[in-house]
Amino acid sequence: MTLNRSLGLTLVAAALLTAYGCGKEEPKQQAAATPAPTAAPATPEIVVKIGHAGPTTGPQAHLGKDNENGARLAIDDANAQGIVIDGKKVKFELDAQDDQADPKQGTIVAQKLVDDKVAGVVGHLNSGTSIPASKIYNDAGIPMISPSATNPKLTLQGYKDVFRVMANDVQQGSVIGKEAVTSLGGKKIAIIDDKTAYGAGLADETEKAAKAAGATVVAREYTTDKATDFKAILTKIKAKNPDVIMYGGMDAQGGPMVKQMKELGIKAKFIAGDGVCSAEWPKLAGGAAEGQYCTQAGLPPDKMPDAKDFVTRFTAKYGPIQVYAPYAYDAAMTMIAAMKQANSTDPSKYLPELAKISYNGITAKIEFDDHGDTKNGAITLYKVEDGKLVPMAINVGGKTEKVAADAPAPAMAPAAPKMDEMKKDDKKQ
Amino acid sequence: MIAAAAGIAAPPQAVENPDWRLRGGRGTRVDILLQQLINGLTLGSVYALVALGYTMVYGIIGLINFAHGEVVMIGAMVSLSVVTGLIGMHVPLPPIVIILAGLLVAIPICMAIAYTMEKVAYRPLRKAPRLAPLITAIGMSIILQNVALIVWGRNYRTFPTLIQPTPYNLFGASITDLQVVIVGLAGLLMGGLVFVVQRTRLGMAMRATAQNPQVAGLMGIDINVVISAAFVIGAALAAVAGLMVMTYYGIAHYYMGFLLGLKAFTAAVLGGIGNLAGAMLGGILLGIIEALGAGYIGDVTNICGFPFLSDSLQQQCVSNDGQVSLFGSNYQDVFAFFVLILVLIFKPSGLLGERVSERA
Numbered sequence: 001m002t003l004n005r006s007l008g009l010t011l012v013a014a015a016l017l018t019a020y021g022c023g024k025e026e027p028k029q030q031a032a033a034t035p036a037p038t039a040a041p042a043t044p045e046i047v048v049k050i051g052h053a054g055p056t057t058g059p060q061a062h063l064g065k066d067n068e069n070g071a072r073l074a075i076d077d078a079n080a081q082g083i084v085i086d087g088k089k090v091k092f093e094l095d096a097q098d099d100q101a102d103p104k105q106g107t108i109v110a111q112k113l114v115d116d117k118v119a120g121v122v123g124h125l126n127s128g129t130s131i132p133a134s135k136i137y138n139d140a141g142i143p144m145i146s147p148s149a150t151n152p153k154l155t156l157q158g159y160k161d162v163f164r165v166m167a168n169d170v171q172q173g174s175v176i177g178k179e180a181v182t183s184l185g186g187k188k189i190a191i192i193d194d195k196t197a198y199g200a201g202l203a204d205e206t207e208k209a210a211k212a213a214g215a216t217v218v219a220r221e222y223t224t225d226k227a228t229d230f231k232a233i234l235t236k237i238k239a240k241n242p243d244v245i246m247y248g249g250m251d252a253q254g255g256p257m258v259k260q261m262k263e264l265g266i267k268a269k270f271i272a273g274d275g276v277c278s279a280e281w282p283k284l285a286g287g288a289a290e291g292q293y294c295t296q297a298g299l300p301p302d303k304m305p306d307a308k309d310f311v312t313r314f315t316a317k318y319g320p321i322q323v324y325a326p327y328a329y330d331a332a333m334t335m336i337a338a339m340k341q342a343n344s345t346d347p348s349k350y351l352p353e354l355a356k357i358s359y360n361g362i363t364a365k366i367e368f369d370d371h372g373d374t375k376n377g378a379i380t381l382y383k384v385e386d387g388k389l390v391p392m393a394i395n396v397g398g399k400t401e402k403v404a405a406d407a408p409a410p411a412m413a414p415a416a417p418k419m420d421e422m423k424k425d426d427k428k429q
Numbered sequence: 430m431i432a433a434a435a436g437i438a439a440p441p442q443a444v445e446n447p448d449w450r451l452r453g454g455r456g457t458r459v460d461i462l463l464q465q466l467i468n469g470l471t472l473g474s475v476y477a478l479v480a481l482g483y484t485m486v487y488g489i490i491g492l493i494n495f496a497h498g499e500v501v502m503i504g505a506m507v508s509l510s511v512v513t514g515l516i517g518m519h520v521p522l523p524p525i526v527i528i529l530a531g532l533l534v535a536i537p538i539c540m541a542i543a544y545t546m547e548k549v550a551y552r553p554l555r556k557a558p559r560l561a562p563l564i565t566a567i568g569m570s571i572i573l574q575n576v577a578l579i580v581w582g583r584n585y586r587t588f589p590t591l592i593q594p595t596p597y598n599l600f601g602a603s604i605t606d607l608q609v610v611i612v613g614l615a616g617l618l619m620g621g622l623v624f625v626v627q628r629t630r631l632g633m634a635m636r637a638t639a640q641n642p643q644v645a646g647l648m649g650i651d652i653n654v655v656i657s658a659a660f661v662i663g664a665a666l667a668a669v670a671g672l673m674v675m676t677y678y679g680i681a682h683y684y685m686g687f688l689l690g691l692k693a694f695t696a697a698v699l700g701g702i703g704n705l706a707g708a709m710l711g712g713i714l715l716g717i718i719e720a721l722g723a724g725y726i727g728d729v730t731n732i733c734g735f736p737f738l739s740d741s742l743q744q745q746c747v748s749n750d751g752q753v754s755l756f757g758s759n760y761q762d763v764f765a766f767f768v769l770i771l772v773l774i775f776k777p778s779g780l781l782g783e784r785v786s787e788r789a
Contacts, residue, residue: 059682061583195759221727222759226688228678231468232723233758239461252585256678264464265596265603286590286679 043089048345050075050332051118051142052094053109053133054125055101059226059252062280062322064125067147068096069318070328071122073310078336086343092336099129101225103197110136118142119345122331125324127151127169127198134162142347143354145335147327150274150297151201155371161351163368165331165361166297166324167377169198172273173205175379175395176246176295180206181213183381183393184269184293186244190219190237192230192257194249199225202273203248210246218242225250230257234264242268250275254294255284262288269293278322282387289384293392296323298363299378300391300403307362330361460601465724466717467599471608471677473716474615478670479693480700480708481622482663488703489639489659490555495566496546498690499573500539500664504671505681506581508535509588516589524591528672535668542573543664544657552653570687577683586681611673618666619709626705631658639703688762695769701779710780715765723761730755 052071054064075092083090095116097109106129113121114136121137121144124130130149137144138159146154146164150172155162180186189210193203207217218240221233234257237245245261245268247254254276261270270292277294285292301307307326314325338354339345359366367375378396382389391403482497508531515527522530550569554562594605626632637645638655646652674689675681692715700711731754732738733746745753772779 057578057583058684059585062585065583195757220757222757224759224762227762228680228685229468229472229719229761231472232465232720232761235461235464235468235720236724236727236758238464239458252680252682255585255587256680259679263594263596263603263605265598280585283587284585284680286587287593 043084043087045089045091046345047091047093048339049093049095049116049118050335051113051116051121051123052096052328053099053106053113053121053123053129055129056096056098058100060101060125060250063148063250063278063324064098064101066318066322066325067123067125067328068094069314070147070325071332072096073314073317073325074329074332074336078333083336083340085339085345090339090345099124099126099133101126101129103128103132106130106133107136109133113137114140114142119339119347119350120144120335122147122328122335124149126196127154127201128196130154131157131197134159137161141351143335143338143351145331145354147331148274148324149198151197152205153197153201155373159372160355161347163331163354163372165327165334165363165366165374167379168297168373169202169205169273171377171395172295172297172379173202174209175381175400176202176271176273177206177209177211177215178213178400179293179295179381179393180210180244180246180269180271181215184244184271186210186215186242186269188218188240188242188244189215190221190240190242190245190268191217192221192223192233192237192245192247192249194225194227194253195222196225196249198275199248199250201248202275203246206246206248206273215244223249223253225253227253228256230260231264234260234266238264238266244269244271246270247272247276251278251281251284255281255286255289258285258292259288271295274298274323277382277389279320279389280322282384282389287387290387292384294382294384294389296380296382297377298327298380299394300380300382301326303380303391303394304363305360305365310362326363330363330366334359334361334366461724463600464602465720467602467604467608469717469720470713471611471716472719473696473713474612475670475673475677475689475712476693476696476715477709477712478615478618478666478673479689480696480712481619481705482667483694483697484700484702484705484708485635485659485663487697488705489635490551490642490656491559492551492562493566493694493702494551494660494663495563495690495694496569496573497663497667498686498688498693499570499577500543500667500686501671501674501689502577502681502683502686503542503573504535504539504664504668505675505685506577506586506671506683507538508532508668508672509586509675509681510581511535512591513589516591527591528676532669532672535672536665539664539668539671540661543660543667547657547660552656570690574684574687581683583683588675588679588681590679592676607676611677614669614673618669622662622666623705625662631655635659692765695765698779699768699772701781704779704781707779707781714780715768718768719761719764722764723758726756726760727754727758 052068054067055061056064072094075094078092095113095118097112099106099109106124110133120142123146124133125148127149130146131154134144134154138161143161150169152168152170180189191203191207193199219237221237223230247257254272258270272294274296277296282289301311310326310329314321334357337359338350338357342350342353344350355368364376369375378394380391381393383392393400393402479501486492486494511531511534512527515530546569550565551562554565594607596603596605626635634650634655637650638652642652696711696715697708699715700707733753
């Protein structure tokens with residue numbers, strides 16, 4: 001018996017060690033693999049840490065990893081350039097943390113990044129984690145640039161250290177609400193959100209815009225960002241007979257949701273925001289997303305000023321882009337550009353430069369307004385065709401411009417094969 | 430104010446649906462209620478199947494095997510891998526055969542995991558204080574989750590659309606063939622388990638061990654075999670439940686077993702843990718409670734229906750078309766645990782009673 005017990009405990013301990021060891025080591029190895037730039041031996045080298053926070057476990061892990069890899073690629077690129085700041089050669093290191101998309105964990109991770117003395121933070125992925133974490137960074141005087149948190153509140157808190165590189169939900173929600181009425185022909189609209197800062201915020205903005213465009217909101221239902229069963233709320237919505245169902249939330253819920261809509265025989269059109277609008281969504285929906293809509297903050301990759309090279313390199317290294325990787329890349333690059341401009345990696349010294357920066361990013365020209373919001377935010381409406389996201393319309397600064405689908409527009413051509421490649425890669429996995 | 434009163438008295442949807450046959454009293458549509466019952470029944474059958482695994486183990490050794498939900502997850506993941514593998518090889522097989530193949534691989538693997546788990550983690554602690562095996566069970570659950578994270582990755586995995594469920598119309602509600610299969614198969618398996626426990630020698634041995642392991646041992650029953658059998662049978666049911674959940678929702682991920690396991694555990698407690706019939710009843714009831722709860726809580730807690738409202742609330746009601754709810758449908762997952770608390774307070778032995786209560 002005693003022998004058995006000690007054997008059992010040893011096995012348990014061994015298994016635990018293996019599990020945790022494997023889970024944690026990955027980022028370190030990759031960070032270590034960062035090629036040390038070769039340069040003149042005379043210049044002294046300093047290490048500058050840039051933090052990244054996003055969920056790398058849980059239902060949004062694919063999105064968190066996507067952001068992290070975007071930032072990692074930026075760090076690798078910066079190191080390859082061999083940047084010299086204030087006479088010292090700078091080696092950037094990514095300090096990647098997992099916030100589990102949980103506001104509580106978000107603040108813990110933020111404090112850890114502050115304790116690690118990072119020079120700046122790229123993140124967080126979610127609005128729900130970014131907003132509480134932003135206070136911690138602001139108090140510590142560390143600039144944060146979120147590549148994907150779109151809730152308007154984030155930049156309205158009066159914090160000087162908080163920036164974001166994509167359009168916020170006021171703009172996105174108003175586009176979703178307007179498109180739901182004009183393009184999708186919705187008179188009666190049902191709205192579901194996942195009760196997170198992002199989902200609820202986006203749904204509220206959509207509701208306002210849809211009402212302003214003359215539609216009635218016939219149902220407002222709620223779920224959570226961990227749910228998989230939506231039949232009860234969809235059944236309730238079915239009774240109200242809407243033309244359009246809008247969802248404010250993430251793709252892990254948006255996929256099963258459209259599938260269950262179809263099974264319940266709901267004929268309404270579906271539209272959702274950037275959280276749903278990933279390459280993964282049509283797959284998660286098991287074919288049911290066909291002909292449905294979603295929006296992304298930002299331009300489609302082929303319309304971005306300079307993303308072609310990024311897309312190729314990222315896809316080769318980490319697999320298909322989910323949604324925000326290019327923004328994470330830009331966020332990190334903008335931060336580094338501000339350090340160069342200020343000739344200092346000290347947060348208090350490069351922050352003023354960051355606030356007035358004008359940097360040609362791969363997603364757009366990055367300039368911040370007084371709140372720290374991007375000045376050049378765009379929203380793109382996508383439709384799922386043959387399991388791929390096809391851009392339908394682009395909204396920049398409140399003006400909508402249709403992307404001609406029929407015309408053999410040369411601009412469209414590169415997009416299609418790119419999406420094809422992404423699909424193929426997915427299948428290989 | 431008059432407009433407000435009118436707006437509340439006649440919600441817009443009441444006017445818009447002229448089909449009076451579909452309308453029950455108080456604006457409750459019968460077809461919608463039926464639909465919610467169908468949703469709940471499907472979900473409930475899966476809960477029941479998983480709850481059986483909890484209840485069998487508890488009935489015999491008094492252990493709450495918290496790792497059981499993870500066995501469901503592994504069952505789903507293994508069959509997913511087999512199915513995607515077979516499709517990748519372009520084997521010309523009908524979809525149903527591919528799914529069965531997945532199941533036939535998943536069942537033995539789940540059984541082996543449950544057997545090993547019992548032998549390595551629980552058997553050495555059988556005579557230890559009750560808290561020790563309970564904590565070990567939580568540890569096993571974490572281990573299995575992390576193993577799955579390493580093997581299958583952190584992303585949501587999609588189940589290939591082999592079968593496109595066809596919805597059928599049942600008195601205005603929609604029911605898919607997949608739902609019928611899930612409920613039917615769950616019923617068959619539960620019937621089979623009851624037969625095994627009540628009519629076979631193994632079942633008799635299980636019942637004897639549950640009553641008194643020492644005496645059963647003295648009567649020549651190998652308790653270790655019986656306990657292993659309880660784990661292994663539960664795991665086989667869990668594998669089937671895992672495949673069901675995955676085909677139903679079309680997705681699987683490494684921690685899907687956690688919430689499912691907790692809910693099945695709640696179902697087992699609701700019916701009376703240790704009691705087979707109780708687990709089935711509890712599972713189906715819990716599924717229905719969740720569906721009805723999520724479907725109607727918004728209307729039930731709609732404060733616009735109350736006669737005395739402050740002016741600001743009345744204004745809110747008008748601007749929200751007479752819908753201001755205290756609780757929304759995001760409380761769907763809370764119902765299960767609310768039920769658990771109620772049962773533990775008012776009827777700790779569950780609806781049908783704890784069959785082995787004399788043991789405690």
